[in-house]
Amino acid sequence: MNVLVSVASKHGATAEIADHVGEVLRRRGFETTVLHPEQVGSVENYDAVVLGSAVYAGHWLKEAKDLAAGIADSHPLPLVWLMSSGPVGVPLKPDEDPVDVAGLVESTRALEHTVFAGKIDKSKLSFGERAVAGALRVPEGDYRDWDSITIWAGTIADILDAEMPALQDP
Structure with a gap:
């Protein structure tokens, strides 16, 4: 079974999550490719796609939204x-979904949308981004929960294991 893991990452933290998810899936025996969205020409050769994005002001990055549109058309x-990936600070998870992805969930028929806490390294931010982070009092730090990410990737592998016979039937 071929799996694509693709995320849009502005400063690299979300890409690190993609690499980790890809590694978990590989260890579980899936042929897994990790690519940035702009590197994906088509999803035709993939049985499953894990698509993600860093979140800024509640929105996905354009390249991830563009790939979601391509998936929806496949x-x-x-x-x-x-x-x-994106919420930082305490509390890490607001009561409401901090990301506007309802349309993407519907158009791609995603089985799930999950939100992971992110990472802010102010040394990697542009002057404008640092100004906004300062004005909003965005705390610097790595808030990613690697155990939760590993469990989530393992759950995807479990579902793929269960789906594999159905996908292989002609």
């Missing part, structure tokens, strides 16, 4: 999981 649709 036939047949692969199995799709969506993930967002």
Whole structure:
């Protein structure tokens, strides 16, 4: 079974999550490719796609949204999981979904959308980004929960294991 893991990452922290998810899936025996969205020409050769994005002001980056549109137009649709990375600070998870992805979930028929806490390294931010982070009192630090990310990737592998016979039937 071929799996694509693709995330849009502005400063690299979300890409590190993609690499980790890809490694978990590989260890579980799946042929897994990790690519940036702009490197993906088509999802035709993939049975499943894990698509994600860093989140800024509640929105995904354009390249991830563009790939989601490509997935929505593909036939047949692969199995799709969506993930967002970006909330930082305490509390890490607001009561409401901090990401506007309802349309993407619907168009890709994603099985799930999950939100992971992100990482802020102010040394990697532009002057404007640092100004906004300072004005909003965005705390610097790495808030990613690697155990939760590993468990989530393992759950995807479990579902793919269960789906594999159905996908292989002609």
